[in-house]
Amino acid sequence: MEPVPRSLKILTGITIVLFLTALYMVFIYAPREAIMGDVQRVFYFHVAAGWVGALAFLVTAIAGGVYLAKREPKWDRLAESSVEIGVVFTIINISSGSIWARPIWNTWWTWDPRLVTATIMLLLYFAYLMLRQGIEDPDRRARFGSVYGIAAFISVPVTFLSIRLFRTIHPVVIGSSDPAAEGAFDMTARMVQALMFSVLTFTFVYATLLRYRIRLGRGTEEVEKRKMELISL
Amino acid sequence: MLLQDAPAETFNYMAFGYSVILSIMGLYVLSLISRFRNLERDKELLDELSAKAEPSIENPSDATR
Numbered sequence: 001m002e003p004v005p006r007s008l009k010i011l012t013g014i015t016i017v018l019f020l021t022a023l024y025m026v027f028i029y030a031p032r033e034a035i036m037g038d039v040q041r042v043f044y045f046h047v048a049a050g051w052v053g054a055l056a057f058l059v060t061a062i063a064g065g066v067y068l069a070k071r072e073p074k075w076d077r078l079a080e081s082s083v084e085i086g087v088v089f090t091i092i093n094i095s096s097g098s099i100w101a102r103p104i105w106n107t108w109w110t111w112d113p114r115l116v117t118a119t120i121m122l123l124l125y126f127a128y129l130m131l132r133q134g135i136e137d138p139d140r141r142a143r144f145g146s147v148y149g150i151a152a153f154i155s156v157p158v159t160f161l162s163i164r165l166f167r168t169i170h171p172v173v174i175g176s177s178d179p180a181a182e183g184a185f186d187m188t189a190r191m192v193q194a195l196m197f198s199v200l201t202f203t204f205v206y207a208t209l210l211r212y213r214i215r216l217g218r219g220t221e222e223v224e225k226r227k228m229e230l231i232s233l
Numbered sequence: 234m235l236l237q238d239a240p241a242e243t244f245n246y247m248a249f250g251y252s253v254i255l256s257i258m259g260l261y262v263l264s265l266i267s268r269f270r271n272l273e274r275d276k277e278l279l280d281e282l283s284a285k286a287e288p289s290i291e292n293p294s295d296a297t298r
Contacts, residue, residue, distance in 0.1 A: 032240055039243035042250035088261045092254050099250040103243045212265055219272045226279045233286050
């Protein structure tokens with residue numbers, strides 16, 4: 001495999017520095033929330049992970065559209081890589097939310113519109129990865145993935161808007177919460193800065209992981225191609 | 234929780250939350266590293282097999298020996 005390009009090494013270095021700074025901002029720079037206490041700090045990475053999930057699925061939908069128009073395998077590789085990372089960060093988002101909910105809502109899980117829509121979104125993209133595995137022909141797999149990636153993206157705005165459209169106990173941090181929401185809080189300037197920095201950091205984490213995952217996908221395709229050549233000898 | 238005058242003692246939940254977040258991220262990075270290593274191994278194996286296959290293409294009688 002070709003060596004890691006310099007640009008990716010630099011991106012990895014920047015991401016590590018940003019990540020360590022984000023940890024400092026979350027644990028030391030941001031103040032302790034007056035009512036919820038330390039568990040509120042989970043919110044910074046919880047929101048950032050949710051953002052990366054949505055961004056990753058948006059990239060998948062766009063890459064799917066470009067693949068259908070141009071039929072270049074690199075777009076399908078981008079779409080698949082992005083879904084994998086999106087699924088990982090959506091799992092982080094849901095599990096960290098569940099841990100936050102235990103002391104605040106007094107339950108690990110409740111069938112709230114936001115939790116339900118986020119879970120449906122996660123299952124849809126899990127299915128994307130599993131169904132791709134079942135298709136042997138690369139062209140068919142790429143076409144299926146592109147169409148599925150575009151259609152499944154509907155779940156992303158539905159998840160985002162669920163706390164604004166339906167009656168819910170999930171707090172809305174940016175905008176006004178439902179009166180029934182539990183765990184809402186007013187953010188101080190330092191909390192806003194820690195949140196914004198976490199979102200920026202996670203965007204860099206996503207970009208870095210995506211580039212490595214695309215390299216892995218390209219390498220895997222090369223190996224598969226060589227295997228086929230050897231078999232046909 | 235609303236009638237209290239001091240923050241709730243929720244440090245353990247925060248610690249648990251960040252352990253889960255960092256563990257999932259760490260596991261994903263480890264899975265990428267492991268898949269890169271497997272890929273390298275596959276490539277080395279294919280290089281070996283290609284090197285063995287080449288003489289038998291040039292001289293098919295080698296393949297029967």
